[in-house]
Amino acid sequence: MSDLTTLGAWGVPLAVLGGALRVSAPFLFVSLGECLTEKSGRVNLGLEGTLVLGAMGGYGVSYLTGSAWLGVAAAGALGALFGALHGFLCGRPRVNDIAVGIALMLLGIGLSFFLGKPLIQPTAPRLPAFSLGFWSDVPQVQSNLQVNVLLVIGVLLAPLLRYGLKNTRWGLIVRTVGESAEAARAMGYDVNRVRLLATVAGGVLAGIGGSFLSLFYPGSWNEGLSSGQGLMAVALVIFARWDPMRCLYASLLFGGASALGPALQSVGVTSGYYLFNAAPYALTLVIMVLSSSATKQSADLPMELTVAR
């Protein structure tokens, strides 16, 4: 983490902005994936496991093949696999999708730690980045305003997903399945198939989001890589009321909140380190409380969802 003391008081907001640009990518991808899955009426809490698995897989493939982008592709493929497992299990009768999500979270994390043991030491090729701070001579500004290509892809994906859900036939099918399974069945759509595909797509995005963690920032594989980011992204989707653009804004907000702890630490505020690192969780909890109501349901809620009922 670059030394921000030379910038004085400007160091902290700059670091927070840098954090928003850096750390928000995993939140963004996972929340977009979860948004799609939840629009189809299913909750995938296993995205935390998918995220970690994607991080490990992406790092491993990048190390073995020497190409970071192949690592990203591998991470997406692993995410698709786990998403397919989730979709398949939840399609069976009497299976609770929240429990399956927790189970896959634990399985994904266990598998990643097991397979990733040999990957902790070696360094793998990372993803390229460019800096939005090219106008400044100050190295801190340049390094803090670094933006990764994946983030750009994610930022473009959000409006694309929103357009897709609102204006295309596929989006309509997904939304119908999420609002009323009976109506979808009456129209001849295979509800389980649509949800399976939506979950697989969500898994792909979550895997890619995980690869960002290991291939860009923090840029290495270790067992403390993710700390609940997948789950926070699920909460984020509820906060964003299932709109991909709001997912984008919320992800930036969360990225900034996650960067608050390290930012304050680098200007010398060392007490309360754990409390500042807990800021994103507290923020998530607060917005969940504010955006939920015991009696009213959000108008944007897909009616088939179990998590917000």
Added chain:
Amino acid sequence: MSEPAGGEPAERRAARAASWLGTFLDGLVVPGSALLVSALLFGLFVALAGQSPLDVYEQMYRGAFGTWFSLQNSLQRAAPLMLTGLCTALPARLGLVVIGGEGALYVGGVAAAAVASSLTGASPYAVLSAMALSSMLLGALWVGAAGALRAKRGVNETISSLLLSYIGIAICNHLIEGPLRDPQSLNKPSTLHIGDANMLGSLPGLDVHYGLLYGVIACLLAWLLMDHSVFGFAARIVGGNPRAARLSGLSVPKLLISVCALAGAAAGLAGMLEVAAVHGKANASLVAGYGYTGILVAFLARHSPLAMMPVALLLGGISASGGLLQRSFGLPDATVSVLQGILFVVILASESYRGKVTVFSRLLSSKGAAS
């Protein structure tokens, strides 16, 4: 032969007993098959990792139940698992999925250690009672908060309990490194040691601490409460059909909050046991995954407090054998997590088959009908 005047005829009694036995055995088929399938899948996984599944299983058995030493190790690990399992199983009866046991355990443990270090000079009984009460209170507060948020604001309890768990762990870490820190604990920040006199002793004749008894009693009490009391009946109605519960006049919010509070108290007590019987002080090693394994214990036991006791022993055995696996085969400790994950997934998948198995019922009833 039979006494129709006062009691049931003997044939009908026998038929009822046979039908009960049939249903019980049928109920074991699906989870039993799930265990077998998990064992097969894990064996496949181990084989792909380059080791012989049979060797691994043999070592796991040795490390879990093979010797007297390993059996006691498993029993010792089962104690907190019974309690953290209750943390998920009790709210599950109400239809809630609560996964904040890890944080509640840590919060309870830190509370117990803090209380103990402020009660210098008191008798061990007083100290231990204070530790137990404070840990249960704090734990109840933590998970009860998730229940309250669900009751009052409709916030999903799975996400809120996990978030509260993370927040609780952060607060505890902060307190352990700050106000509650033992100045002599330089390498690993911990609270002050509670004093050897206050440590929870071992059960007579065993090398297992009294926590096992706490766990067993807690499970028995939970079973009595949930299955044989009016409160438990009301709770199960809420789990089955919240609207019907409300229409019957049951106070759903009160039930949600109180059951979550009890669940949190159980997890907090587990934390106190770890402090009082194992470590003697509270530090980051309390966060050892007991909370997450407890979730699996609850789901494996299908949220039944009685079944949780053997299941906790099974999972305690699995985690006890982890060290032996590492030494004998060089398999990383994550191997145990993989097995637990496989178990969890297969058990959930097997839910689809629940109730569809009637082999033993038909077998026993046909026998009964023939006689």
